Amino acid sequence: MNDNYQRLQLADEQRDRAEILATLAAIRSGKLKNDLRLLNFYREVPVSYGAEVLTIEENDAELLVHQVQAVVIAQEKLTVLKSSHFRRDVVASVTYVNVEKSRVILSNPGYTLVRADRRMSVRVQLGVTIKAWFAAPELEATVRGKLHDMSLTGMTMDVERNPGLPLSQKGELSIALPTGTIVIAASLLKVFERDGSCRLVFEIAPTRSEELNISQYIFQRQVEIIKELKDHPGVTT
Structure with missing residues (x-):
């Protein structure tokens, strides 16, 4: 259900890959x-740091990363x-990661559309069960x-089965935040079914x-997520 990235072809897969690797090689040199x-x-929070190109092979690139x-x-x-x-953002598969040495090897790079860049507000996954x-x-x-996750413009809810609601169904979405239950006007935007589960996007x-209650909870959750990352046993810096 990852909708953050969509691969694009500007020429064809092989020529796009060669162009991207040539650009990385020029950065390295x-x-x-x-x-x-x-x-x-x-957990839906963007993580972005600089990187250094170490080596370029025929189809792979090794990077030094945070x-x-x-x-x-x-x-x-x-x-x-x-x-x-x-020419566009690039997405690449990862074939090797060494967190301790801060190195990754990327393969199959291609141009991409990062759908998450178009979001109107920050989204976070939830760390506790919120009914x-x-x-x-x-x-x-x-x-x-x-x-499952929330932002100031939308929320997704996991349910046991598809309730069969029509898209654009309007109603009220109640969420039991730790600070108290709030009731929000909502409209069904999308329905995703996968592996016997169902996710409703509102x-x-x-x-x-x-909005103030939601934004306060989102900020608190962002702080928790960032701390969780920095406390990872592999992170030494």
Whole structure:
């Protein structure tokens, strides 16, 4: 259900890959200024640090990266490369990660659209179970589940089965935050089904007071996520 990245082809896969590796080689040799940064998402929070190109092979590139970035790369098994020298952002698979030595080997680079860059607000995954339920006068039953992630403009809720709601169904989404339950006007945007599970994506329209409660919880969750990364046993710097 990862919707952060979409691969693109500007020429064809082989020529795009050759162009990207040539650009990385030029950065390594100093012909191009190194403005390379990597981007990953950890529990929906963006993680982005600079990187250095160490070696270029026929289809691979070895990079020296920040240890925190290496931790996230090891989980995502890919990373996005950003540089003013690329025609578009680049996504690459990761075939090797050494967090202690801060090294990664990338393969199969290709151009990409980073959908998450277009988000209107920061999204975070939740670290504890937060119960949620969606209701509307015309619905026969309340849809109950637990939140997967949240932002100031949308929330996703995991449910046991597809409730069969029509897209754009309007109602009220109640979420049981640790500070108290809030009720927000919401509209069903998307439904994802995979491996027997179902995830409902809602667009929300919070009032100013609801927005304040949500933003405070998101900030608190961001702090927890960043601390979790920095406390990873592989991170020594």
